[in-house]
Amino acid sequence: MMRFLGLAGAVAAAAVLPEFLPPFYVRVVQFFFFSAALALAWNIMGGFAGYWSFGHTVFIGMGGFAAAHLVTALGLSAGPVQMVTGIVFGALFCGAFAAIIAYPILRLRGIYFAIAMLGISQVVAELANNVSWVKGDVGLFIETKLPGDIAPERFYYYVFGGLLLVTALASFLILRSRFGYGLLAIREDEDTAKMLGVPTEKLKILGFVASAALVGMLGATYAYSLGYFTTGSLFRVDFSLNMIIYCLIGGIGTIAGPILGAAVMLFLTQVVLGGVLELHLLVTGAVVVVIVLSMPDGIMGLLGSLTTRKPATPPAPASPEVAR
Amino acid sequence: MLVLQTALNGLVLGGVYSLAAVGFSLIFGALGIVNLTHGIFVICGAYASMMLFHGLSVDPFFATIPVAFVFFFVGYVYQRYLIQLAVSRASLVASLLVTFGVALIARNLLQLGFSPDVRTITPSYSFSSLVIGGLRVDMVRLIGVGVSLVLLSLMALLLAKTAFGRRIRATAQQPLAANLSGVNVPHVFGQTFGLGAAFAAAAGAVLGIVQPFSPSAEEFWTLNAFIVVVLGGVGSPSGALLGGILLGLISSFTAQYVGPSFTNAVMFLVLVVMLLVRPHGLLGSAFGESR
Amino acid sequence: MTATPILSGRDVTKKFRGLTAIDSVDFELQEGRIYGLIGPNGAGKSTLFNLVTAYYPLTTGEIRYRGERIDGLPTYRLNQIGIARAFQISKPFPAITVRENVRVGALYGVPGPRDVDAVTEDVLALTGLGEMADRKSGGLPVGNLRKLEIARALATRPKVLLADEPCAGLNPSETSDMMECLRNISRRGVVVWLVEHDMRAVMGVCDWIYVLEAGAKIAEGNPQDVVRNPRVIEAYLGVAPPAAAEETA
Numbered sequence: 091m092m093r094f095l096g097l098a099g100a101v102a103a104a105a106v107l108p109e110f111l112p113p114f115y116v117r118v119v120q121f122f123f124f125s126a127a128l129a130l131a132w133n134i135m136g137g138f139a140g141y142w143s144f145g146h147t148v149f150i151g152m153g154g155f156a157a158a159h160l161v162t163a164l165g166l167s168a169g170p171v172q173m174v175t176g177i178v179f180g181a182l183f184c185g186a187f188a189a190i191i192a193y194p195i196l197r198l199r200g201i202y203f204a205i206a207m208l209g210i211s212q213v214v215a216e217l218a219n220n221v222s223w224v225k226g227d228v229g230l231f232i233e234t235k236l237p238g239d240i241a242p243e244r245f246y247y248y249v250f251g252g253l254l255l256v257t258a259l260a261s262f263l264i265l266r267s268r269f270g271y272g273l274l275a276i277r278e279d280e281d282t283a284k285m286l287g288v289p290t291e292k293l294k295i296l297g298f299v300a301s302a303a304l305v306g307m308l309g310a311t312y313a314y315s316l317g318y319f320t321t322g323s324l325f326r327v328d329f330s331l332n333m334i335i336y337c338l339i340g341g342i343g344t345i346a347g348p349i350l351g352a353a354v355m356l357f358l359t360q361v362v363l364g365g366v367l368e369l370h371l372l373v374t375g376a377v378v379v380v381i382v383l384s385m386p387d388g389i390m391g392l393l394g395s396l397t398t399r400k401p402a403t404p405p406a407p408a409s410p411e412v413a414r
Numbered sequence: 415m416l417v418l419q420t421a422l423n424g425l426v427l428g429g430v431y432s433l434a435a436v437g438f439s440l441i442f443g444a445l446g447i448v449n450l451t452h453g454i455f456v457i458c459g460a461y462a463s464m465m466l467f468h469g470l471s472v473d474p475f476f477a478t479i480p481v482a483f484v485f486f487f488v489g490y491v492y493q494r495y496l497i498q499l500a501v502s503r504a505s506l507v508a509s510l511l512v513t514f515g516v517a518l519i520a521r522n523l524l525q526l527g528f529s530p531d532v533r534t535i536t537p538s539y540s541f542s543s544l545v546i547g548g549l550r551v552d553m554v555r556l557i558g559v560g561v562s563l564v565l566l567s568l569m570a571l572l573l574a575k576t577a578f579g580r581r582i583r584a585t586a587q588q589p590l591a592a593n594l595s596g597v598n599v600p601h602v603f604g605q606t607f608g609l610g611a612a613f614a615a616a617a618g619a620v621l622g623i624v625q626p627f628s629p630s631a632e633e634f635w636t637l638n639a640f641i642v643v644v645l646g647g648v649g650s651p652s653g654a655l656l657g658g659i660l661l662g663l664i665s666s667f668t669a670q671y672v673g674p675s676f677t678n679a680v681m682f683l684v685l686v687v688m689l690l691v692r693p694h695g696l697l698g699s700a701f702g703e704s705r
Numbered sequence: 706m707t708a709t710p711i712l713s714g715r716d717v718t719k720k721f722r723g724l725t726a727i728d729s730v731d732f733e734l735q736e737g738r739i740y741g742l743i744g745p746n747g748a749g750k751s752t753l754f755n756l757v758t759a760y761y762p763l764t765t766g767e768i769r770y771r772g773e774r775i776d777g778l779p780t781y782r783l784n785q786i787g788i789a790r791a792f793q794i795s796k797p798f799p800a801i802t803v804r805e806n807v808r809v810g811a812l813y814g815v816p817g818p819r820d821v822d823a824v825t826e827d828v829l830a831l832t833g834l835g836e837m838a839d840r841k842s843g844g845l846p847v848g849n850l851r852k853l854e855i856a857r858a859l860a861t862r863p864k865v866l867l868a869d870e871p872c873a874g875l876n877p878s879e880t881s882d883m884m885e886c887l888r889n890i891s892r893r894g895v896v897v898w899l900v901e902h903d904m905r906a907v908m909g910v911c912d913w914i915y916v917l918e919a920g921a922k923i924a925e926g927n928p929q930d931v932v933r934n935p936r937v938i939e940a941y942l943g944v945a946p947p948a949a950a951e952e953t954a
Contacts, residue, residue: 099663103469104619105683106483142507152648163557194690195690197690198689198690200507201448201510202689204685205640205644205683205685205689206689206690208637208684209683209685209686209689210686212679212680212682213679213682213683213686214499216675216676216678216679217679219675220673220675220676220679240777252481261707268812268813271805271808271809271812271813272809272812272813274798274801274805274809275798275813277800278797278798278799278800279796279798280800281588281780281796282792282796282798284779284780284781284784285758285781285784285789285790285792286781286784286789286810286813286814286857286858286860286861287781287784287785287810287813287814287815287857287861288781288809288811288813289813290779290781299596327633340513340529343800348814367820368522368525369522370522370523371518371522372518372519372523373524374515374518375514375515375516375517375518375520375522377515378512378514378515378516378518379496379512379515379516379519382500382508382511382512382515383499383500383503386503386508
């Protein structure tokens with residue numbers, strides 16, 4: 091109940107926040123919503139199931155391109171219907187693509203899965219750039235008509251805020267469900283999970299498709315927010331990496347973690363170091379090294395160990411009881 | 415004739431790729447660490463070679479020796495005092511992330527120190543080439559392959575024939591047993607990493623004359639090494655050579671017959687397919703299937 | 706015994722590159738009993754369990770559950786029809802709590818209606834893990850890890866529980882706890898098949914014992930008969946002084 095009230099408060103605060111922020115910061119928060127939602131979507135496979143993808147940006151790109159091509163092909167005029175159609179199709183398209191590659195790709199584990207995903211994202215990006223009808227090299231327009239006279243950064247602030255809520259809710263429902271427990275078991279020990287009757291292949295595919303569809307949805311929306319985009323603006327390796335870094339910093343496998351991680355890193359890079367772009371890599375790298383070495387469970391892990399009362403040392407092993 | 419020329423280009427390119435990957439391969443095979451700082455070592459080797467060339471007019475060919483020497487110690491210290499910390503605190507995944515973080519830091523520092531611009535090293539023989547029976551090969555590339563073959567053989571000999579090499583192999587296969595038989599395991603791990611780093615940097619020193627480089631090229635060389643290992647096999651110079659040559663051939667044939675803009679797509683496609691079919695490479699792992 | 710055995714194997718054989726690890730072993734498990742599987746190190750006890758749980762495919766032979774062929778089914782299906790396994794080396798899910806570990810078993814396992822919370826709490830109580838249910842399983846001491854291994858398998862609501870050396874590394878008091886726990890499990894209608902080194906424990910709890918040596922079954926029978934069997938004594942003790950054989954009984 092307390093949690094629910096806290097969440098409602100946070101949502102209400104976020105809803106009125108743009109009234110008090112200059113447009114630049116509205117854009118920063120909007121990008122934070124987008125990034126946090128991406129990290130959460132990555133977290134379904136990476137955090138719950140333990141399958142780290144290094145190429146999730148492929149779904150941002152495919153979502154954006156699929157949306158733009160569909161609404162152009164259908165000849166829809168800019169408006170709410172056109173926008174929702176594009177976003178839903180972006181999600182479906184990515185979900186379908188994930189379902190197709192899932193079976194072979196999910197047979198790989200660990201670093202091999204990670205690198206294969208990186209490979210797939212590179213292949214798809216190169217194809218988008220070089221197959222002429224995709225128009226990844228010259229770029230695509232995707233029109234939007236904003237309701238009323240709302241400023242674009244405000245409009246997308248609310249849209250991405252809503253999508254972050256959707257992604258967080260989806261993550262929450264998954265984590266609490268039987269499905270979520272199955273994914274956790276896969277992450278912890280896939281072979282043992284099988285021994286407990288967990289249909290690991292099926293669950294991995296489902297998790298992968300869910301994660302891909304959410305990223306596709308976000309990618310399509312991001313394409314709308316850009317209005318004009320090329321391969322380079324969607325298939326960005328740094329998107330893939332940031333999803334991982336945000337989860338890692340905040341606490342991988344949790345729900346608040348990826349959001350917190352995105353908040354911390356974006357505050358650091360956009361606000362504190364907004365003026366010194368040439369140091370971003372260094373700061374990001376240093377934060378990664380420090381987090382991995384000092385708090386392997388991220389900020390959430392640190393908070394958890396402060397709030398829950400754990401016995402400082404495990405109780406001494408029971409001595410053989412003589413009187414029985 | 416075009417086929418032969420393309421094949422020759424591929425072989426030459428592959429010879430260089432092999433050398434650039436062998437350090438990564440050794441570290442991955444023996445320590446199980448995916449070293450994402452690998453490309454940094456390669457690029458640092460290239461910058462060091464460039465400075466030696468401009469400052470002291472040392473030929474990049476000879477620059478390999480001091481560069482390898484320095485990076486052996488850099489690698490040793492890096493493994494023992496940072497990576498090992500991550501491995502023992504958390505896991506091998508943590509070591510992956512630490513090397514990634516360090517790569518970001520190092521890339522940024524290189525950008526600050528040398529600017530993000532693309533550089534080349536141009537010794538006097540840069541623009542000469544050799545023509546044999548109608549086939550042309552650039553002098554620098556020929557030298558690159560020569561150095562590559564010499565260094566790869568050297569590593570093969572080192573691993574197979576010397577006591578040092580035997581210690582590395584024993585420790586990689588059975589750390590516990592090696593420890594029990596009096597091997598200082600952490601020391602050997604550090605040495606193995608140092609050796610990998612030394613070869614990566616030496617490769618970079620020569621690569622500087624073959625191919626332009628910039629701080630952001632480190633990503634390319636790390637990925638390249640990974641693909642070579644996946645193609646050829648983990649942990650051995652022969653696996654690196656096989657993988658490198660295959661990669662070189664794939665690149666040159668794709669560039670010639672499909673289009674230069676598709677080389678990356680095809681390279682990664684081959685990577686994905688190989689991962690699915692035979693993730694330990696054509697020659698398998700030199701250190702057994704334990705990982 | 707005329708009833709269809711709940712689990713049976715005929716001519717179960719496994720060869721690894723020509724090396725015969727399990728050599729034409731037959732077995733037959735009836736409801737309501739506790740079975741043992743003993744043999745010297747390397748006799749193939751764990752390998753036999755691995756075959757039953759489809760960790761490896763059989764080379765020849767067949768395994769049946771209530772008369773139906775089950776060899777060739779994937780591992781998770783075997784669990785769903787009612788065969789669970791507790792590993793020799795405990796494999797808890799270290800980053801989640803004891804209760805969550807058990808819950809995974811309760812959520813999956815044999816399909817059908819059940820109250821997940823009730824099953825979880827019941828199993829935690831049965832195995833005596835209630836007190837530490839909210840601790841991360843990664844930090845548990847060995848004795849409790851073994852219990853957790855059993856608890857998690859039990860939560861899948863199996864008909865047959867294969868327990869691979871549940872007492873390895875336990876002290877005598879923990880061992881007797883574990884045996885009591887297995888007896889309770891058996892009383893609830895679960896057929897227990899136990900691999901164990903501690904002869905005293907096996908003799909005390911099992912109704913029927915299979916003895917493997919070098920992959921072949923050399924004896925089976927009730928505990929009293931098995932310990933007197935000269936081939937068993939020889940396999941265990943080399944050329945056995947009679948006194949030593951007495952002691953193990």
